[in-house]
Amino acid sequence: MTQPVRILMCAPHHYDVDYVINPWMEGNVHRSSRDLAEEQWNKLYQVLKTYATVDLVPPQQGWPDMVFTANAGLVLGDVAVLSRFFHPERQGEEPYFQNWFAENGFQVHTLPKSLPFEGAGDALFDRAGGWLWAGYGFRSELDAHPYLAKWLDVEVLSLRLVDRRFYHLDTCFCPLTDGYLLYYPEAFDTYSNRLIELRVPAEKRIAIDEVDAVNFACNAVNIDRSQDGQVERIIVMNQASDGLKQQLNDRGFTVIETPLTEFLKAGGAAKCLTLKVTEPRHAAPNGSPLQSRVIRLEGHLLDSGLVSRALDTILANGGSFQVLNFDLGEQRQDQSRAEVRVSAPDASVMADIMGQLIDLGAMSPPQQASNATLEPVEKAGVAPDDFYVTTIYPTEVRIQDQWVKVQGQRMDGAIAITQTAEGPIARCKILRDLQLGESVVVGSEGIRTLRNESSLKSSKTEEFSFMGAGVSSERRVELVVEQIAWDLRRIRDRGGKVVVTAGPVVIHTGGSEHLSQLIREGYVHALLGGNAIAVHDMEQSMLGTSLGMDMKRGVSVHGGHRHHLKVINAIRRCGSIAQAVDQGILTSGIMYECVKNNVPFALAGSIRDDGPLPDTQMDLLTAQADYARLIDGADMILMLSSMLHSIGVGNMTPSGVKMVCVDINPAVVTKLSDRGSIESTGVVTDVGLFLSLLVQQLHRLQGQYGSGQAVSV
Known part of the structure; x- marks a missing residue:
């Protein structure tokens, strides 16, 4: 009844x-x-x-x-x-x-x-x-x-x-x-x-x-x-x-x-x-799929805004939180610690939340640390479902109750584990490089990212902070250039590495002579680009035009639209850019300086390339590998008016590498600044003007300190 x-x-x-x-x-x-x-x-x-x-x-x-x-x-x-x-x-x-x-x-x-x-x-x-x-x-x-x-x-x-x-x-x-x-x-x-x-x-x-x-x-x-x-x-x-x-x-x-x-x-x-107040009881399975995890945050939590970002992340992704304890430390320089219980309505939501919290540097309390979950690679080039997607930040995984540093850190990869006689080795790999016999980290257990204070620092804490992940307008170009020049000089003098990613706009805006000078004076240690940057640089060097435009008079040259093809053909006849230099065909310009100063370069081709040059790598996977090899060990990357190549390089670059993106288009600059690194600076300006100002500032430093004195900041 x-x-x-x-x-x-x-x-x-x-x-x-x-x-x-x-x-x-x-x-x-x-x-x-x-x-x-x-x-x-x-x-x-x-x-x-x-x-x-x-x-x-x-x-x-x-x-x-x-x-x-x-x-x-x-x-x-x-x-x-x-x-x-x-x-x-x-x-x-x-x-x-x-x-x-x-x-x-x-x-x-x-x-x-x-x-x-x-x-x-x-x-x-x-x-x-x-x-x-x-x-x-x-x-x-x-x-x-x-x-x-x-x-x-x-x-x-x-x-x-x-x-x-x-x-x-x-x-x-x-x-x-x-x-x-x-x-x-x-x-x-x-x-x-x-x-x-x-x-x-x-x-x-x-x-x-x-x-x-x-x-x-x-x-x-x-x-x-x-x-x-x-x-x-x-x-x-x-x-x-x-x-x-x-x-x-x-x-x-x-x-x-x-x-x-x-x-x-x-x-x-x-x-x-x-x-x-007369709710009848139905026969139904009891319990709740609610998930709960405790995370630990460490660092200058308030100054960096890390606590706010972590809690906002939890709420924005459908979870809730309870702050279990919060130790602010006694002095300003002391690190703070917080433990937070994270709740989510089910396992899939919890996984999404934890993935983002790990990116912020959250970790399990020491007494609750779990080993990472591993699943085998069952097909070469294919990761298991729910594999952990890497970020640019240095990462460690817990295997056999030990934290193992992940080698070759980059974003948008998987963590591959290889068992050796000396113990497990963890490597960051893009999916196509996964091999049978390896295991891959899945889920979010047993993973932590290591964030330094500069990578957590809020860009709002200072009026201007070099490498502050901001997008600087043209009115601030001189200030940004001054900071970059100091850093370039410091990196060169201590034997560091600067990589330049450049597009053909460098040539069109008159920046070729300035970039050539940077290479000649030892400020550039690798060059990345596409077929076009090399073609138009050598067109200017050999024929005085870029895309058929006279670079001195700024007018079209009769038959100039064929010039780039003539240059490509001439280099192909020589066999390579280096052989064109050896044979006296190419006597100036960016590519000439790279060859003469033993600066390695990688040119990644695309479907629209004419020719292409014999040095242009048309196999995309090989080109990516060449880029990654030249980026390895870089201290700074200058990205000069090349959206496609700059974004590609950004995805390959781990945290800790300073990046400067220069482009007249604010959307390109913002795209790079939004990649997740707080160590990137965007400069919205003409790239030719930027390079000219940069060379001038470096010469001022040269006059102040001489060629042999190291600059420290």
């Missing part, structure tokens, strides 16, 4: 909008009519009494929102979980609701005071599967869900709310008889919508539009009544469009509208005004 429906309500004798704790209250403080609120509440009360037994909890002076009894707690069988209100404005309601539950025979569970949970406003039982849909994001915390699973012995499915207008689950989500669901999808994040679709068949889902949503059509009371052998399905709500009412009628539901506009001013309607 079906148990009679029993509902708890509270008369609105003290109801008013006295404060603002949700968007609906804004502009409505003390603008609610007490008389009209009483009238609307009584109409709802009379409707519900027709179909259910209605109990009343006495209203209390000073607690105007007690009328919204849905937030009193959550009931299943004879167990009640008392709410812990998020806002102080409602926390005084708790003892009154606790007394009512206790006096009416319920076993009452209370959550920790620091753990918000707002009852049946954020927890709704499915009417077919028996599981509990639990919302979080604004008023209830995700960490409350395991308590619900334990105390109610029910499966909990966590849904994240993302629209502040729908701050409680019951404002945008209404489970109905036989597994139907009335809901507003835009109120949830992508993961939650996917979870809803996995659990509720398409024919059972009734998605409403914004017009019905803001009229709180989902904030409805669903009551079934058996009469003469027939089950009558009733839905009581504030208001519904004709289209929505037709959809519900077609599924066998009878819609009863009763205006509740005075309560909408406080962000509630029919469901908010009621708490069903």
Whole structure:
């Protein structure tokens, strides 16, 4: 026999909008009519009494929102979980609701005071599967869900709310008889919508539009009544469009509208005004897929903004957190430490969150450190599913209870493990280089990245900081050039390595002579580019033009459009650029200086290349390997007006290598600055002007310190 429906309500004798704790209250403080609120509440009360037994909890002076009894707690069988209100404005309601539950025979569970949970406003039982849909994001915390699973012995499915207008689950989500669901999808994040679709068949889902949503059509009371052998399905709500009412009628539901506009001013309607206290228990698997991990953050956490970024990352990706401890240190120079419990609704969300936290330098506490999970390579060039994707930051993996440094660090690779007699070796590999016999790190356990203070430093902490991941406008070119010149001189004098990535714009803007001078004076130790930079450099050297334009007069030369092909043909006849230099065909320019000064270069071809030059590598994989070989050991990379090659180089470059991207197009500069490294600087200016200023500044330094004196900064 079906148990009679029993509902708890509270008369609105003290109801008013006295404060603002949700968007609906804004502009409505003390603008609610007490008389009209009483009238609307009584109409709802009379409707519900027709179909259910209605109990009343006495209203209390000073607690105007007690009328919204849905937030009193959550009931299943004879167990009640008392709410812990998020806002102080409602926390005084708790003892009154606790007394009512206790006096009416319920076993009452209370959550920790620091753990918000707002009852049946954020927890709704499915009417077919028996599981509990639990919302979080604004008023209830995700960490409350395991308590619900334990105390109610029910499966909990966590849904994240993302629209502040729908701050409680019951404002945008209404489970109905036989597994139907009335809901507003835009109120949830992508993961939650996917979870809803996995659990509720398409024919059972009734998605409403914004017009019905803001009229709180989902904030409805669903009551079934058996009469003469027939089950009558009733839905009581504030208001519904004709289209929505037709959809519900077609599924066998009878819609009863009763205006509740005075309560909408406080962000509630029919469901908010009621708490069903006769929830039957369904046979369903208990427990919760909720995942929980503890992470540790170390460093100058406040100065670097690391704590804020980590916590924002957790929330933005559908998780929640609890700061377990935070040790700031006693002196400014002391490092801080924090331990944070991270919670996520399931394993896939946790994996996404942990991957990003690891990129920020988060690690497991020493006592909880786990070994990395390894899976074998089953097909050469193919990684296992869920392989860990590397970043530019130095990484270590825990294998056989030891931390092993990953060799060949670069972004967008996999970590391959090879077992040797001396122990495991970890290498960062791009997917195509994975080999049978290797294992690959999967998931996020047993991985940590090592971030130095400069890589964590916020670009907002100083007016200007060289290599501060900023994009400098042209008005600051001289200042940036001065800093770069100091660094170039320092790197050269201590035997370091500078790599230049350049595009043909260097030639077109008159920068060839300046880059040639940098190579000749020992500031450049490798050159990366495409077919075009070499072709147009040698066209200028041999014929005085670039793309057929006279570089001195700035006018087109008759037949100049053929010049680059003539140059390519001449170099091909010689056999290589180096042989053209040896034969006296090429006597100046960037490529000439590379050959004469033994500066290695790599030219990566593309589908649009003419010729190409015999030195241009048209096999993409070989060209990538050549680039990586020349980048190895670099202290600085100058990226000069070449979006394609610069971005490719950026992806190959580990953290700790200073990068300067110069381009007249701000989008190119921003693209490089956004790659994840705080050690890159963008300069928006003409590359020819930049190179001219750079050479001038280096000559000033030469005059100040002489050619043999090392410069330190």
